[in-house]
Ligand code: PGA
């Protein structure tokens with residue numbers, strides 16, 4: 001007897017990501033169908049995350065898939081995700097996917113899950129989580145870009161984000177985010193004489209204005225849109241502080257505004273921003289080994305999500321360390337930081353059971369894959385971070401609109417913790 005989810009063939013190829021960089025895409029063929037996944041790529045990657053590709057880049061990764069992984073996968077059951085992901089670890093045999101690359105492992109792990117879902121004729125979120133997964137995440141959208149995402153030529157903070165906390169459906173939430181994105185464009189045109197409507201890596205507006213000006217504009221845009229739609233929206237930022245950290249001087253260097261901040265000054269600066277702009281969400285406010293400052297800020301900041309991205313790199317052991325000292329109350333889940341779906345799920349589960357909010361996230365270099373939309377629903381993540389516009393960002397949002405429709409009258413927005 002031959003099951004529809006038994007793997008018959010595996011193919012990997014080199015494709016381009018949204019920045020035009022080379023990426024890996026994997027096809028998995030089963031008796032009853034096929035699955036496909038491409039890996040995303042970060043520009044501000046965490047020091048501790050899985051190495052994306054082996055020495056030799058995508059070409060070397062393709063050779064590993066063909067010679068080492070594919071022969072082992074043939075005959076395995078694509079529905080047994082745990083066995084597949086364990087095999088990837090066995091074949092790699094390094095702590096951080098140095099042999100295969102985290103991106104290679106991710107594309108295989110996800111293509112297998114996609115193949116299983118397609119062979120069974122059910123959506124991916126349902127294959128992973130069953131029919132009781134009914135909650136839609138709130139979309140956290142990148143509205144203005146800075147830091148490395150616009151090559152260090154604009155505001156020092158990497159991302160200025162919007163979260164439509166008052167939306168009652170996913171469709172309403174994305175509509176509100178688009179309105180904020182458009183309103184910010186109008187306001188930038190009024191304030192920034194150099195603004196020509198350009199965008200950065202995640203289709204967030206690119207401006208050379210300093211952080212406070214951007215925050216004032218975003219704050220006003222959120223108020224305007226909240227007033228016209230009746231939907232409350234709040235602001236978030238991704239500081240990506242490891243990119244500001246100067247280890248020899250022991251300070252955060254804000255080059256655009258010409259300011260250097262010590263650890264204590266950084267804590268105070270972030271607390272002031274939370275207070276002044278009623279921030280709902282702050283990601284990576286400190287460099288990625290400073291658990292103590294994360295813990296201090298988490299204790300002091302009331303009613304704000306303090307999220308670790310480069311801090312945790314979707315790694316269960318790093319999250320355990322954070323839980324021990326009370327560092328952060330939210331965690332970015334980027335499965336390619338850790339390599340496999342099972343690892344990403346284990347980390348999300350640990351977060352949920354300790355009161356941390358998992359935020360499933362895109363990367364700055366993306367494909368038009370929609371899988372992370374399914375992962376957000378399957379992982380019970382109250383928030384998904386995907387950008388607001390641009391084909392590769394909207395692909396995820398549109399998939400969530402479809403998932404909302406598939407779930408039907410049982411669909412509801414996730415419960416936000418604050
Ligand atoms: P990335 O980072 O450029 O590594 O994808 C985005 C982020 O810091 O959230």
Ligand code: ZN
Nearest residue numbers: 238283284309
């Ligand atoms: Zn980040």
